[in-house]
Amino acid sequence: MTGIEDIEYFEPEDKFGVIKATVHKSGKLGFSTGAIKLIDFEKNKFFKIGKKKDSTDVLFLIPVDAEDDYTFKVLKAGDYYYLRIKRLLSQLGIDYRNENENISFDIDEVKENGKRYFKMLQKKKKANSMG
Numbered sequence: 001m002t003g004i005e006d007i008e009y010f011e012p013e014d015k016f017g018v019i020k021a022t023v024h025k026s027g028k029l030g031f032s033t034g035a036i037k038l039i040d041f042e043k044n045k046f047f048k049i050g051k052k053k054d055s056t057d058v059l060f061l062i063p064v065d066a067e068d069d070y071t072f073k074v075l076k077a078g079d080y081y082y083l084r085i086k087r088l089l090s091q092l093g094i095d096y097r098n099e100n101e102n103i104s105f106d107i108d109e110v111k112e113n114g115k116r117y118f119k120m121l122q123k124k125k126k127a128n129s130m131g
Contacts, residue, residue, distance in 0.1 A: 016034035016035075017037075023089065026086075027089060029085045046065070048072070049083075094122075106123060
């Protein structure tokens with residue numbers, strides 16, 4: 001017989017709110033309030049961004065402790081956090097200046113072998129579409 005102490009509980013979807021990042025026409029990657037809470041930019045100031053060799057639809061955002069040639073520094077304007085990724089977008093062939101499309105990423109937390117990082121799945125939608 002299983003007791004209540006043996007039950008594993010799950011966090012609700014709305015604990016953080018919408019967890020996404022949006023690419024602005026300026027080449028900045030801005031984060032939603034939910035993403036800011038999940039990623040904890042107060043603690044995590046530097047990130048490496050990578051991808052698997054055969055994919056450009058999924059990027060990985062990996063927190064690191066120190067800057068090097070592959071590090072993106074978190075910038076803040078008021079309550080808003082962002083990364084400058086204009087050059088990265090160009091390298092990936094992502095047309096972030098296209099007025100007819102909005103590019104965003106859904107963000108999922110990944111915990112693996114004692115490490116915590118974030119998987120960003122790219123979404124494109126027509127600029128004038130709703131939802």
